[in-house]
Each structure stands twice: as C-alpha cells, then as structure tokens.
Amino acid sequence: MSGREPPDFAERVYALVRRIPPGRVTTYGRIARAAGAARSARMVGWLLHHSPPDVSAVAHRVVNRNGELTGGWAWGHPAVMRALLEDEGVTFVDEYQVDLEKHLWDPLDEPEPAG
Template identity: 55%
Template sequence: MSDNSGFFERVYEVCRKIPEGKVTSYGAIAKYLGAARSARMVGWAMNSSHNLEDVPAHRVVNRNGVLTGKHHFGGTNAMQQLLEEEGVQVKKLQILDFEKHFWDPMKELPQEI
C-alpha cells in the first residue's frame, strides 16, 4: 500500500496544477507519470482525495469527457456544478467542447513531477 500512497501523492501534485476552467483525464495523468496503463489507479487516487480540499478532483474526467467520478461527489451533481462555475459546460454528464477545455499535462508541465 505504501507504493500506492506515493503514486497517489504524485497524482495529486498533477491534479493541483490543472487550471480553473480546464479538465484532464485519468489516462493523461497516468501517461504523464510514466504509468500509461494505470488510468484506473489514477481514478482510485481521485476517489481517495475527498478529504483533501486542495485537490480539484472535479477536473478529472474520462478520456471522452464524461463525468465518471460524479458518484463520488455525494450522489449529487456537485461535480457538474463545480465545473460549470468555472465556465465548463456539461450536458448529460459530458463536457461540451471537450477539446477546448482539455489540459494535457504532457504538454503543460515539465517532465514528470
């Protein structure tokens, strides 16, 4: 489990850098961290981040822009509300104009955190 906690902290470091009004995917974070096949583990990290107020987990969606983590926000539409407050439009749990809002850590951050 200690290996997971180190990986999770690296995921949180990337997530903290996602700008307001932007989103990224579980897979994009995994790829940036050199673990391209670990998108699911990034999802587990997001699920474990709810007591960390400085981790904007609402900005992490699946590769198609779908709010797959929605049910981890207390069964409400809080994830969608948080994104819409940042100017990201969501319809039927999917980011509209996903490419416009997509933030790629491979392009935006220095090589691996």
C-alpha cells in the first residue's frame, strides 16, 4: 500500500465543485462523470445537500442538465440560487434556467490544478 488511499467519490465531487469558476455553472451529471461515476448525478445532488461549508458556498453553480435551478430545496427557493448566480454575471434564458451556451463549465475540459 502507498500509505495514501485514493479520494472517495464524495471527496472527488467536493474538489470538483470547488473548482467551478465564478460566473460559470456545471451540471450534476458532468460532476459525476468527472468524479468517475457517470451515472451518479443524483448522488452528486445528495452530497451537495450535505456538503461542508466551503462547498455549500459555491454549490449554487451546479444545475441540472437543462440548466434549470433544481437545488431550490437546499436554498429555500430557486430565486435564492438565481440571485447568487446573477451576482456572478450568469444570465438566464428563462426564469430559472441558466444560459448554458454562455456559462457551461465542464471539469473534463480543464486539467486539474497541480498540487
């Protein structure tokens, strides 16, 4: 054994969410795929609902595959998520649907920072 176990799924999810740049969003599915479990989008949502404070502070940047704000139950109302995203410059095509063409970030498109 190397003395260091590989990070578990939750740790990988949290690390990916921390990397989402302000003004960008990604989807539960893209986080799941980048974390090595492509069919675990719902688990990503569950993990974000139970995430540590530093992840919760940026979890509003994760939306569903259509760009819809589905984390409203965690924020009290989707309008809270929308306000946080608008503060970062994110635009919408509908009341609670992010313009994914402008703001989608895919963690697989950017190499993980060294360190």
